[in-house]
Amino acid sequence: MKKLSVMSITLVLFLALLISCAPEPPAPKAGSAKVDDMLTLIPKDVQGVFFVDVHQAISTEFADKTLKEEDTYEKYQEFIKETGIDPKKDIYFVAVGLTKGIEKKEQEGVAILNLRYDKDTLLAKVKKEEGELQEEDYNGIMLYSGEDGDEKVGAFLDESNIALGNKEAVKTVIDIYQRKTENVLKNEELVSLINQTNKEAIFWGAILIPPEVTQKTASQNPMFSAFEAVTAAALYFDYKNRNIIAEIKMMSEDETKNKQIVDALNGIKAMGAMAAAKEPEVGELLNKLEISSGPDHAKIYASIPEELIDKLKSKTKITPPAEQ
Numbered sequence: 348m349k350k351l352s353v354m355s356i357t358l359v360l361f362l363a364l365l366i367s368c369a370p371e372p373p374a375p376k377a378g379s380a381k382v383d384d385m386l387t388l389i390p391k392d393v394q395g396v397f398f399v400d401v402h403q404a405i406s407t408e409f410a411d412k413t414l415k416e417e418d419t420y421e422k423y424q425e426f427i428k429e430t431g432i433d434p435k436k437d438i439y440f441v442a443v444g445l446t447k448g449i450e451k452k453e454q455e456g457v458a459i460l461n462l463r464y465d466k467d468t469l470l471a472k473v474k475k476e477e478g479e480l481q482e483e484d485y486n487g488i489m490l491y492s493g494e495d496g497d498e499k500v501g502a503f504l505d506e507s508n509i510a511l512g513n514k515e516a517v518k519t520v521i522d523i524y525q526r527k528t529e530n531v532l533k534n535e536e537l538v539s540l541i542n543q544t545n546k547e548a549i550f551w552g553a554i555l556i557p558p559e560v561t562q563k564t565a566s567q568n569p570m571f572s573a574f575e576a577v578t579a580a581a582l583y584f585d586y587k588n589r590n591i592i593a594e595i596k597m598m599s600e601d602e603t604k605n606k607q608i609v610d611a612l613n614g615i616k617a618m619g620a621m622a623a624a625k626e627p628e629v630g631e632l633l634n635k636l637e638i639s640s641g642p643d644h645a646k647i648y649a650s651i652p653e654e655l656i657d658k659l660k661s662k663t664k665i666t667p668p669a670e671q
Contacts, residue, residue, distance in 0.1 A: 374387075374388070374504065374505055374507065374508055374524060375387070375388065375440075375461050375507060375508060376507050377437070377439050377461050377462050377463045377506075377507040377508075378439065378463070380439065380440065380461055380507070382398065382400075382440075382546050382547075383532075383546075385398070385440050385442040385459060385461060386442065386530065386531055386532055386541075387523070387530050387532060388442070388459050388504075388508065388510075388520055388523055388524060388530065389442060389444040389457075389459070389520075389523075389530055389531040390444050390446060390457070390516060390519045390520065390523065390528075390530065390531060391528070391529045391530055391531055391533050391534050392446065392534070393444035393445055393446050393456065393531055393534070393537065394445050394446065394447060394554060394555050394557075395444075395445040395537075395552060395553060395554030395555060396442070396443065396444055396445075396531060396537065396541060396552065396553050396554075397442075397443040397445070397550075397551075397552040397554075398440065398441070398442050398443070398546070398550065398551050398552065399440065399441040399442075399549065399550050400439075400440060400548070400549050400550070401434065401438045401439060401440060401441060402438065402439045402440070403549050404549045404550070404586075405434055405435050405438070406435070407549075407586045408589065408653075409586055409589075409591075409653055409656075429472050429475075430464070430468060430469055430472050431464070431465050431468040431469070432462065432463070432464050432469070436463075437462050437463040437464065438460070438461075438462040439461045439462060440459075440460075440461040441458055441459070441460055441461070442458070442459045442461070443456060443457070443458045443459075444456050444457050444458075444459075444516070444531065445554065446513065446515075446516050455512070455513045455516065456512055456513065456516055457510055457511065457512030457513065457516035457517055457519070457520055458510070458511045458512055459508055459509070459510055459520065460508065460509040460510075460511065461507055461508055462507070462509070463506075463507070464506075464509070466503050466506075470491075473491070473501075477493055477494075478493075478494050479494055480492065480493065480494070481493065481494065483500075485502075485518055485521055486521055486522075486525060488502050488503070488504065488521050488524075489502065489503070490502050490514065490517065490518075492514070498513055498514050499511075499512065499513065499514070500512070500513075500514045500517050501517070502517050502520070502521060504520070504521070504524050505524075508524075536555065537553060537555060540553040540554075540555065540579050540581055540598070541553045541581075543581050543596070543598075544581040544582065544583050544596070545583040545585065545594070547585075548583035548584060548585040548592075549584060549585050549586060550583060550584040550585075551581075551582065551583035551584075552580075552581070552582050552583070553579070553580075553581045553582075554579060554580050555578070555579050556577060556578055556579055556580060558575075558578075561574050561575045561576070561577050561578075562575055570611045570614060570615075571611060572607075573604040573605075573607035573608045573611060574597075574608060574611075575604075576599040576600070576601040576604035576605070576608075577597045577598065577599045577608070577645075578598055578599060578600075579597075579598040580595065580596065580597050580598065581596045581598065582594060582595040582596065589652065589653045589654075590650045590651060590652055590653065591649075591650075591651045591653065591656060592649070592650050592651075593647075593648070593649045593651070594646065594647070594648045594649075595646070595647045596644050596645075596646045597644060597645045597646070598643060598644050599643065599644065599645065600642075600643055602640070602641075602642045602643075605640035605641065605642075605643075605644060605645045606640050606645075608640065608645040609638050609639065609640045609645050612638045612645070612647065613638055616633055616636060616638065619633050620633050620634075626662070628655065628658045628659050628662060629659075631655055632651065632655060632659065635649045635650065635651050635655075636648075636649050637649065
């Protein structure tokens, strides 16, 4: 029995050693990375995360039709020629971490682009557009900024990932990339919120809302007083079966306030419907909005047919004047 116990302890220690020596998860690789892989590069202390599945978005019928429009197609081909990047084939994800400033006009944060690219070609394109770039080495990775030493910088992390944003946020991403600090997956509050949205959608976001933001909104109009209870929001936009699907979920633990939020939103919807009496398409769009609440949220949901979007686009097009 004693011999068995010694063997068991030895086995446990051996397994622990194997686990401790296991390699860290690799950085997200373009073409094989998943959503959760991208989150491993977002700083821990962000207020919000926004995510775009560019590859999925640009593969939809809606995007394909838009790209084939004459003006768009020319710009698309010019972009490929100058950068060597074909968005349809080479760009996969954009993940954004908002570090602070949700209550201000000027937000701060960082975006991670996951794509296939050639660094030299892309740098040449940027220099052509922006002029000479300032360079600063940070732990072996170069930070690039404008001639005036702007606080907005870019960094090529590796052949699949580029970081863009405020200098301190980009430096934090480099620290995460080099396994020197923790990422957003260690932020329990935000991860809990992220898990309540549709991470398979083309675009989604999860954001923690500071009390001063909702208090300001509530103070501006008595109709919005219930919004003071909102502490966070989860949202997504997707494209399925020729429909654009959208959901915005405002999180609040006050069920009564959630019902009041629904009443306020329905009031706004009703006023919009009256104003849209002369525009049937706008009224049709408003009718697609479903507003509801639950014990921990108030929600706006819509499934909008592509045909309706086309009608609205045609209404906003400006017809050039006829040549004399």
